[in-house]
Amino acid sequence: MKNISKRPVIIIVNFSSGAPEVVKDLERIDEMVMARYPDNEVRWVFAYGGSRKKLLASGGTTFARKVPVKSLEEVYADLRKEGKRDVVVQNLLITTGDSEYSTLMTPADGLNVEYAYPLLQTPDNIGRVARALEPDFGTEDTVTIICGHGSEKMPAFNLPLLRLDKYLRTHYHNVFLATLDGPPGNEAAFADALKSGLKKVKFIPFIIVPGEHLSHDIIGDNPESYKSQLRLEVASTPGLYASPAVMSIWMEGIDWALVKFSSLG
Structure with a gap:
């Protein structure tokens, strides 16, 4: 296994609720992403404040692997403190929309961020x-x-x-x-x-x-x-989380973003 600390960090941005049944489905996605990118650290963002508040009240972490419940600003701040610069951000989205713009508009000073494309971005x-x-x-x-x-x-x-x-x-x-x-x-x-x-x-x-x-x-x-x-x-x-074939296409957006770092290195 390659040195994870030197590989781009993958951030998955979730816009769903923090309901237990939703978190269970999100964990299946987390497992898919972790399996596809074993050499990359995978972090999560819970974009909606209400979802974060609910999850923080129930312990502050989620999934069996105890993923911290944070906003994108907080995750970026953590990466800066840890000296990690290369980042791939993938939204749990089908198409471009208001939610994606909120991700793009989040200041990422000091980080080298590549944004993966949504599921239907390419015709x-x-x-x-x-x-x-x-x-x-x-x-x-x-x-x-x-x-x-x-x-x-x-x-x-x-x-x-x-x-x-x-x-x-x-x-x-x-x-x-x-x-x-x-x-x-x-x-x-x-x-x-x-x-x-x-x-x-x-x-x-x-x-x-x-x-x-x-x-x-x-x-x-x-x-x-x-x-x-x-x-x-x-x-x-x-x-769609239950369709491995569809989710594989969604993860191709991450693949292409990671390739950009490979071309630089």
Whole structure:
């Protein structure tokens, strides 16, 4: 094993809640990242203050390996004190958005930071991710709806999701994409799902760790949930974190960021 202290530190920035079930899913991601990069130290950021407060109240560390619960500013400060300069930052995100900008705007004085790209940053990944999800699609008697988050404030951030929707409609039968915020929305997907005449729907949350978006917005019993609006027999997957093929594509963003350090050395 190479000297970890001299390798770039990988920072994973999480924007999810600090709920126990979410932390359990995040730990699976931590295990994947640790396995793929055994020669790099992996640290975590809990970007939302509410999540940090909840986790700090329950002990201040998380995961079995006792990862400290910190903001990005705090992790950067720790690295400066430890004399560690080379850093790769990867957000737990599908597309560019407000959350990514908050990471980019965090001062990183004294550090050499490379920012990994989100899952759908490169157009080639649209088809690759769709194909990686194929094993999760419903059978012929089932409509599949891939459920993205999206942005209502900045709809331009939804462009990769619109491209994915077009790809799905072009290459698959009865597979559609819906978004919670911003275009394409859910109207077209729901209308086409009902038009198919099928009685079953399988939801695939297109969020790395969906948390309450799955349990409330998608399959919840409230009248606004996707399940309640469609009134079809429902199945769902737990989130993209449970797809090793998709997460491998997401980690390629880290691969490319690390390559930049190799080219310098």
